[in-house]
Each structure stands twice: as C-alpha cells, then as structure tokens.
C-alpha cells in the first residue's frame with residue numbers, strides 16, 4: 512500500500528471519507544498528537560486499527576467527535592461537573608470517560624462499559640470530523656509503544672505502507688496526549704495527566720482526584736500499564752538533582768565514541784557546556800510541546816539519550832514527567 516501525506520483540502524477530505532466509509536483508517540492531526548482514525552461504529556474498522564499499530568487488544572480507544580456532535584447519542588449519566596468542564600475546556604485536549612450506551616463497536620472500549628470521548632480543537636481535526644460525519648475511534652498514529660507522532664512525517668516513519676492517507680496539519684502544538692478524566696464518579700478523577708491540569712479541572716469542578724491503581728487492583732485505564740512513548744535507542748533518566756551524574760554518564764559514553772545527547776530544559780542545557788543537547792525549552796507548555804519531537808530527533812541522530820528531569824513548577828509537568836518516565840525508564 513502506498514502511503515501519501517496530503518494537505519487538508521476538499522480532495523483529501525473526500526478521499527478520507529471514502530477510506531473511512533470503506534472501513535479503513537486515516538491519520539489526522541490534533542492539537543495533542545496525530546491520531547489514527549476509523550469509523551467507531553464499524554467493528555472491523557476498529558479492530559484494524561489495533562492490527563495496524565500492533566496495539567494490545569485490551570487498551571481502549573478514544574472516540575473523537577465534531578464540536579457540534581451530540582454526545583448523548585453515545586453516552587449516558589453526564590454529571591453536572593462534566594457539563595461545566597465541557598463548557599470551559601472543549602474543544603480541547605480533555606478526554607472524558609462516561610457510561611457507554613453501547614452504540615459504538617465493543618472493540619473501541621475493549622469490553623468496558625464506559626466510553627472515552629474527546630472533541631479536538633485542531634482546525635484540521637474539526638474539518639475531518641465534519642466531513643466524515645461519524646464518531647472516529649482513534650489512538651495515536653504510531654506503532655504501539657513508540658514515541659507518539661507530532662508531525663505528518665513522524666506518522667509516515669511509523670506507518671508507511673500500512674495506511675493510505677496522512678492528513679497533514681503541521682506540527683501539533685500541544686505535544687503530549689490529552690488528559691483522560693473519569694467522569695463516572697461523584698468527583699472527576701484523572702486517569703492520565705495531560706495539558707488540562709488537575710488545577711484547571713478543580714477550578715471548574717470544585718475538586719479533582721488523581722487515580723493511581725492500588726496493588727493488585729484491575730487498572731481502570733488499561734493503557735497505563737504498558738511501556739509507552741519509547742524512542743528506538745538507549746535511554747537514561749536522571750532526577751534534576753542528579754545533573755552531575757548525568758554529565759558523568761554522558762562523558763563516559765562520549766569518550767567511548769558512542770553518539771550521546773542530553774535531553775533537558777533550557778537552563779540545564781546552558782550548564783552542559785559543549786555537550787550535545789536537545790533543548791526542551793524553559794516553561795511547561797514548551798517542554799510538553801517539544802518532548803516527543805525531541806525524542807524522535809534524538810533517536811534519529813544518537814545512540815543514547817540521557818534525559819534530565821526539568822525543574823519546573825507547572826501543572827503540565829505531571830503529564831510531561833509521566834511521559835518522560837515511561838519513555839526513558841525501562842519499565
């Protein structure tokens with residue numbers, strides 16, 4: 512199969528609709544990362560996404576809908592706090608989990624009785640969703656466990672030959688995946704941290720829990736248990752206070768002619784002398800936006816990435832550290 516990167520226009524949207532209606536998958540941009548979408552009502556189309564990505568079949572997908580879509584078609588028991596959160600933050604990088612009406616393919620939620628719904632803000636995503644006139648089940652458009660894609664070229668690098676069309680909407684501004692919020696309880700609970708922070712949710716909903724699975728408990732968001740976001744090279748991660756140790760490790764590799772780089776915030780980069788450094792930026796928003804881009808750059812150019820945790824006090828850092836830890840620690 513030949514894979515084409517297309518700018519988003521009438522022709523590419525028409526072709527995308529044809530592919531989606533025929534049970535295929537199309538990659539499309541969102542403000543977080545690129546998604547790999549298929550018709551959420553079509554069992555085989557949804558199952559195909561798992562095959563294309565090599566995704567474990569107990570890791571449920573998020574359904575993406577157009578901003579004018581009435582989600583009561585798909586879910587029930589929408590609490591007041593969720594209505595308020597939707598007014599405040601949607602369209603945007605917030606995925607909300609509700610009780611499912613069971614209308615979409617059961618493969619979307621991998622048998623769970625809940626459904627994760629997201630309304631992406633990206634203009635290209637909105638155009639695509641409007642054109643296809645369907646709820647679209649979509650995980651990130653990468654090979655499972657690899658770094659999520661934030662450009663059309665990243666998608667191509669992973670899925671060339673496996674899908675027909677990648678809709679090109681430029682570099683994703685957000686850079687890490689949406690916040691996943693369980694809205695089935697009295698108080699909302701973050702299942703995966705992201706760009707909409709706990710503070711932002713508490714401000715509107717009055718309170719917000721952060722879910723951490725207890726020992727032995729069945730994980731409420733199955734995606735949490737998998738290794739994720741990993742570059743195709745060796746990685747190490749040091750705490751901020753371990754900067755000196757990171758430099759010692761760097762020098763050891765460099766002296767052995769191993770292509771090594773640091774991955775850290777701007778200030779730490781500034782302290783690392785003439786060493787190779789992938790600069791993530793100097794604030795939470797930029798660091799999130801650059802994280803996957805720099806991890807992909809690192810795996811292209813180097814044999815080992817030595818990450819140093821940024822010392823930045825911003826709610827977004829919960830999501831960044833979650834991804835950085837999963838990407839760079841062998842767990």
Ligand code: AMP
Pocket residue numbers: 570571572573608620623625626627649650651688691702703731732733734735
């Ligand atoms: P990805 O699409 O690769 O960004 O992953 C989607 C994330 O949403 C994973 O962490 C899933 O576990 C989570 N998710 C999707 N559907 C549900 C659901 N019904 N309940 C809880 N978590 C979900």
Ligand code: MG
Pocket residue numbers: 650651659
């Ligand atoms: Mg993913």
